[in-house]
Amino acid sequence: MADGIKNFILIVVSSFVVIFAGIIITSIFTPKQIPIVTVEQMEALNLNVGDNILELFPSNMLSVLTGSGMYLFPVCVFAFFLGMGLNYDRNYSKPVISLVDSLSRIFYHVASFFSEILGFILIVLAAFWAVRFNIALNAKVFGDLIILLGIFSIVLCFGILPLFLYLLKPKVNPWRILYGFLGPSIAAFFSGDVNFSIPVLQRHSKENFGIRRRSSALSISLFATFCRCGSAMVAAAAFIVIIKSYSYLRIGTLDLLTIGFYAFIISFVLARHPGNGAFIALAALCLIYGGGEYKAAYLIMRPLAFYLVAVGTFIDVMLNAFGTYVLARTNGFIEEKNLVHFI
Numbered sequence: 001m002a003d004g005i006k007n008f009i010l011i012v013v014s015s016f017v018v019i020f021a022g023i024i025i026t027s028i029f030t031p032k033q034i035p036i037v038t039v040e041q042m043e044a045l046n047l048n049v050g051d052n053i054l055e056l057f058p059s060n061m062l063s064v065l066t067g068s069g070m071y072l073f074p075v076c077v078f079a080f081f082l083g084m085g086l087n088y089d090r091n092y093s094k095p096v097i098s099l100v101d102s103l104s105r106i107f108y109h110v111a112s113f114f115s116e117i118l119g120f121i122l123i124v125l126a127a128f129w130a131v132r133f134n135i136a137l138n139a140k141v142f143g144d145l146i147i148l149l150g151i152f153s154i155v156l157c158f159g160i161l162p163l164f165l166y167l168l169k170p171k172v173n174p175w176r177i178l179y180g181f182l183g184p185s186i187a188a189f190f191s192g193d194v195n196f197s198i199p200v201l202q203r204h205s206k207e208n209f210g211i212r213r214r215s216s217a218l219s220i221s222l223f224a225t226f227c228r229c230g231s232a233m234v235a236a237a238a239f240i241v242i243i244k245s246y247s248y249l250r251i252g253t254l255d256l257l258t259i260g261f262y263a264f265i266i267s268f269v270l271a272r273h274p275g276n277g278a279f280i281a282l283a284a285l286c287l288i289y290g291g292g293e294y295k296a297a298y299l300i301m302r303p304l305a306f307y308l309v310a311v312g313t314f315i316d317v318m319l320n321a322f323g324t325y326v327l328a329r330t331n332g333f334i335e336e337k338n339l340v341h342f343i
Contacts, residue, residue, distance in 0.1 A: 007327060262284075
């Protein structure tokens with residue numbers, strides 16, 4: 001329970017800092033306006049918060065194991081109650097615990113096999129991503145936003161996060177940690193899907209840093225579910241650009257705080273959307289803010305949706321990786337690995 005509280009505290013603090021830092025930077029270096037074109041709302045994007053809550057406690061708990069696999073939190077809730085039941089009487093539950101532990105190790109090796117061939121899949125994804133990126137650049141209206149989000153993500157993930165690691169006691173080499181987590185972050189960037197990068201992150205956490213399952217299983221699951229502040233921050237930055245594009249009026253401090261508050265709340269309810277998180281969050285902001293005045297405005301960002309999703313997911317997974325490492329190290333659930341053994 002104490003480990004779960006530590007995870008939630010770190011998630012809340014990092015979400016607050018990342019979202020409001022992104023909003024401040026965007027308000028200071030506001031990208032140029034995007035030409036408004038007439039668009040029709042062809043699709044309804046929403047967070048389905050009510051459905052998210054109802055799926056946590058279905059009439060048949062075993063049904064969570066037969067879903068699409070997009071929404072993983074119901075599985076975590078099921079695992080929590082199963083763990084409580086298995087802890088009741090070890091004499092009766094020992095065979096089940098052995099079976100679950102064996103399945104966990106088997107599935108880990110299956111996931112490791114897919115991570116071995118993931119490089120070939122990423123080549124295809126990266127090529128497709130590059131084609132869309134070239135099209136977005138040729139449009140010549142998204143350049144400022146692309147540069148702003150790119151610089152912010154680089155400074156955050158390759159500057160600020162390693163700086164915090166450097167302050168840990170005992171001292172660690174932050175660049176070594178950063179190098180060890182490059183694989184999951186690259187997978188997240190080109191796939192735009194948090195769930196896609198989870199098996200890679202689990203393997204890198206164990207084999208690069210020796211993080212024990214007791215710590216990594218909890219941290220990775222909670223961060224992947226609730227720490228989506230990267231996607232929310234990207235959505236908030238894009239939404240500020242949308243407002244500036246619709247109006248030449250200055251966005252006041254109170255409006256920025258309101259946008260930040262909405263983005264902060266949205267970051268905790270994106271669990272059902274492991275992919276397209278930033279674009280879903282942007283659609284939610286457009287629907288919520290101003291009483292729905294901008295409800296279809298997110299469509300002007302559709303040509304750049306892949307980039308928003310890529311940057312948001314990249315930050316989400318980097319925060320997941322660093323948070324998992326920090327909590328494992330502070331709790332003593334880590335075994336140092338030699339750099340030559342890194343994957």
